[in-house]
Amino acid sequence: MAAVSEPALAGLEEELTCSVCLCLFCSPVTVPCGHNFCASCLELTWAGLSRNFSCPQCRATFASRPQLQKNTVLCRVVEQLRGHAGPEEEEGEGEEEEEGEGEGEPPVRCDSCLQAPAAQTCLTCTASFCAEHLRPHLDSPAFRDHQLCPPLRDLQQRKCPQHNKLFEFFCSQHGSCICSLCLLSHKLCHTVPLQLAKANAESALKKKLMELHNQSEKAARAMNTVKTNQSRAAETASRKKDLIRSEFSEIKALIEERENETLKIIAEEEKRVCNKFDYIHGILGGKKNEIQSLKDQIEMALTEGDDILFLKRAAALQRKSTKDTFIPVIEMDQNLIHSTYQSAINLKDIVKLSVSQCSEKKAEAKQTPGKTKAPPAASTNKTLAGKKAPGPQHTRKEKILQQAQAPLQLEADTEEKKKPVEVAPPTGPLNAAAAMTVKELINNFLKKSREELLQYAANITLDYNTAHNKVILSERYTRMSVSDTSLNYNHHPQRFTDCSQVLGFQCFKRGIHYWEVELQQNNFCGIGICYGSMERQGPESRLGRNSSSWCIEWFNSKISSWHNDVEKCLPNVKTTKIGVLLHCEAGFVIFMAVGEKHNLIYKFKTQFTEALYPAFWLFSSGTVLSLCQMKQ
Numbered sequence: 001m002a003a004v005s006e007p008a009l010a011g012l013e014e015e016l017t018c019s020v021c022l023c024l025f026c027s028p029v030t031v032p033c034g035h036n037f038c039a040s041c042l043e044l045t046w047a048g049l050s051r052n053f054s055c056p057q058c059r060a061t062f063a064s065r066p067q068l069q070k071n072t073v074l075c076r077v078v079e080q081l082r083g084h085a086g087p088e089e090e091e092g093e094g095e096e097e098e099e100g101e102g103e104g105e106p107p108v109r110c111d112s113c114l115q116a117p118a119a120q121t122c123l124t125c126t127a128s129f130c131a132e133h134l135r136p137h138l139d140s141p142a143f144r145d146h147q148l149c150p151p152l153r154d155l156q157q158r159k160c161p162q163h164n165k166l167f168e169f170f171c172s173q174h175g176s177c178i179c180s181l182c183l184l185s186h187k188l189c190h191t192v193p194l195q196l197a198k199a200n201a202e203s204a205l206k207k208k209l210m211e212l213h214n215q216s217e218k219a220a221r222a223m224n225t226v227k228t229n230q231s232r233a234a235e236t237a238s239r240k241k242d243l244i245r246s247e248f249s250e251i252k253a254l255i256e257e258r259e260n261e262t263l264k265i266i267a268e269e270e271k272r273v274c275n276k277f278d279y280i281h282g283i284l285g286g287k288k289n290e291i292q293s294l295k296d297q298i299e300m301a302l303t304e305g306d307d308i309l310f311l312k313r314a315a316a317l318q319r320k321s322t323k324d325t326f327i328p329v330i331e332m333d334q335n336l337i338h339s340t341y342q343s344a345i346n347l348k349d350i351v352k353l354s355v356s357q358c359s360e361k362k363a364e365a366k367q368t369p370g371k372t373k374a375p376p377a378a379s380t381n382k383t384l385a386g387k388k389a390p391g392p393q394h395t396r397k398e399k400i401l402q403q404a405q406a407p408l409q410l411e412a413d414t415e416e417k418k419k420p421v422e423v424a425p426p427t428g429p430l431n432a433a434a435a436m437t438v439k440e441l442i443n444n445f446l447k448k449s450r451e452e453l454l455q456y457a458a459n460i461t462l463d464y465n466t467a468h469n470k471v472i473l474s475e476r477y478t479r480m481s482v483s484d485t486s487l488n489y490n491h492h493p494q495r496f497t498d499c500s501q502v503l504g505f506q507c508f509k510r511g512i513h514y515w516e517v518e519l520q521q522n523n524f525c526g527i528g529i530c531y532g533s534m535e536r537q538g539p540e541s542r543l544g545r546n547s548s549s550w551c552i553e554w555f556n557s558k559i560s561s562w563h564n565d566v567e568k569c570l571p572n573v574k575t576t577k578i579g580v581l582l583h584c585e586a587g588f589v590i591f592m593a594v595g596e597k598h599n600l601i602y603k604f605k606t607q608f609t610e611a612l613y614p615a616f617w618l619f620s621s622g623t624v625l626s627l628c629q630m631k632q
């Protein structure tokens with residue numbers, strides 16, 4: 001086999017022997033003082049001890065039981081040695097002969113006779129001698145000072161090649177062994193006798209072993225911590241995932257419940273109408289039978305031969321008649337169907353909006369990790385709307401200051417710079433925080449481009465039943481104008497009797513809605529919103545003159561806002577297209593000039609308590625308003 005390693009391993013046997021069992025190591029382990037033992041021997045030695053563990057070789061004591069690591073290098077060396085010496089090394093005498101010089105250490109031969117095994121080595125002569133040839137050393141005074149020691153092998157390796165003298169010292173600077181003659185050239189070096197150098201190196205290595213032992217224990221502890229932390233993280237994540245799952249299933253259940261309710265409304269309406277149809281169908285069936293029976297009687301009478309009898313019957317039959325069949329109009333309540341459908345769309349919009357807001361926030365957080373979080377109002381993309389950010393350019397220092405301060409500060413800043421902004425005082429008891437978020441929300445919407453607002457677009461049609469007698473509706477209920485004469489619309493409780501007004505057919509209880517109105521001719525009109533419960537008669541039925549409506553009014557060149565009979569004059573705007581943005585939950589309505597740079601005309605903030613209808617007032621003949629069909 002690996003003959004190459006054979007000589008290398010020769011002579012190592014003693015080093016590879018456990019000092020407890022005196023056999024070759026079997027799974028050797030290393031104790032902190034650096035000594036190796038068979039794992040099982042150490043187990044036996046330390047069995048039953050709870051402290052004062054000591055090394056069986058050097059008696060070094062350890063307060064606690066040292067952690068023992070298998071000495072893998074030693075293991076491999078022992079295995080290699082076994083591979084040559086056979087597993088039972090001690091009893092393998094025969095093998096030893098076979099292996100010859102390879103394994104069994106050949107005795108050191110006498111340098112004199114070159115045959116007999118040496119008894120001692122003389123360090124002075126640098127030669128080994130058998131008992132016989134050693135005798136002069138022991139007897140003759142000439143050799144008295146010669147230093148004798150047990151036989152040493154390879155004396156040549158222990159000699160300085162330069163001076164052919166035995167090494168006696170160790171130079172730590174050069175890390176080499178030197179002889180006494182070399183000392184001259186190492187005058188400036190630190191040199192120590194070999195024995196001392198060996199002892200020093202041994203203790204240094206032992207110390208290092210201790211340190212490594214400490215380090216390895218530390219590493220093992222750290223590994224444990226990492227594993228623990230890992231499983232803790234996994235646990236936390238799975239717990240949170242469960243919670244999130246249950247939140248979402250609750251959301252889904254809520255939506256499903258709403259779906260069920262909404263579907264139920266339609267189903268009930270369907271049932272109501274179906275029952276009516278069934279009823280009418282039954283009535284008509286009876287009528288048909290009645291007619292058939294009269295028909296039969298007449299036909300029977302016509303076959304009567306007896307004149308007297310025939311005339312008598314004919315007279316009776318001629319008196320009989322059946323009324324024309326009256327078929328009542330039965331249809332589903334379009335208003336109900338539509339508003340039910342609209343409520344589903346509104347819910348969808350709200351969900352869509354909050355879901356997209358969630359992902360926007362996430363994207364923002366990713367974009368600026370570690371930075372101070374900017375307030376939402378300031379972080380929306382201003383360039384999208386083709387507008388410049390409001391407010392002056394700030395220096396870098398000011399910007400940092402602003403970021404450090406509360407969003408409140410930034411908000412107040414931009415608020416002042418905007419010109420035509422006025423805010424109606426909120427009617428509801430909003431707390432400061434809620435008011436602030438509504439403010440931010442409004443600013444968000446004001447920064448949106450028209451394209452962005454169109455995602456909330458609602459097509460509005462006019463409700464014929466609310467139109468005042470002089471309001472003409474045309475273009476499939478999207479255009480309104482004023483007639484000089486009364487149009488004699490039939491009476492309806494929802495109809496305006498005193499003010500030439502009309503409401504939209506659509507009503508909004510929830511969600512965000514945007515519609516646009518075109519002022520086509522003559523600026524005498526009002527555009528706004530109102531509760532369905534607003535008066536239809538008397539002076540209080542005028543838009544803005546009560547607490548149930550909010551509007552912007554054009555009175556020739558004068559523009560003003562109206563609510564609760566309070567007027568506020570506003571700066572003029574040139575545009576003829578007005579956008580209305582209604583946010584039911586946040587409680588605001590914004591009137592904007594479509595296509596203008598600073599497009600805010602006015603905003604009302606309040607808490608809406610009822611569903612809201614688009615509302616219009618047309619003052620004089622010639623005024624024409626048109627509702628825009630919106631493409632999403």
Ligand SMILES: *[C@@H]1O[C@H](CO)[C@@H](O)[C@H](O)[C@H]1NC(C)=O
Pocket residue numbers: 052061
């Ligand atoms: C353990 O060692 C300490 C100090 O070397 C000694 O005082 C103590 O008696 C020892 N205990 C035992 C049980 O040998």
Ligand SMILES: *[C@@H]1O[C@H](CO)[C@@H](O)[C@H](O)[C@H]1NC(C)=O
Pocket residue numbers: 207210211214
């Ligand atoms: C090993 O660690 C112990 C405490 O954990 C310490 O007292 C000792 O000095 C360390 N030994 C070495 C060699 O670092």
Ligand SMILES: *[C@@H]1O[C@H](CO)[C@@H](O)[C@H](O)[C@H]1NC(C)=O
Pocket residue numbers: 225226229
């Ligand atoms: C493990 O968790 C503890 C406590 O949570 C912490 O102090 C320690 O730094 C963590 N260690 C690692 C490696 O993550």
Ligand SMILES: *[C@@H]1O[C@H](CO)[C@@H](O)[C@H](O)[C@H]1NC(C)=O
Pocket residue numbers: 253254256257260
């Ligand atoms: C909705 O209706 C379906 C079918 O009628 C029913 O299985 C489900 O439990 C209902 N969900 C809720 C939340 O009421």
Ligand SMILES: *[C@@H]1O[C@H](CO)[C@@H](O)[C@H](O)[C@H]1NC(C)=O
Pocket residue numbers: 381382383384
């Ligand atoms: C803002 O919008 C413009 C135009 O769509 C785009 O180029 C830019 O990257 C956007 N900036 C941010 C911060 O989203």
Ligand SMILES: *[C@@H]1O[C@H](CO)[C@@H](O)[C@H](O)[C@H]1NC(C)=O
Pocket residue numbers: 457458459629630631632
């Ligand atoms: C409004 O009506 C137009 C034309 O009928 C249609 O194309 C558009 O999709 C509608 N918009 C909405 C928001 O329903």
Ligand SMILES: CC(=O)N[C@H]1CO[C@H](CO)[C@@H](O)[C@@H]1O
Pocket residue numbers: 533534535540545546547548564565
């Ligand atoms: C029905 C209605 O809302 N009426 C109110 C209209 O506004 C005036 C003025 O604020 C109130 O006095 C009415 O009660």
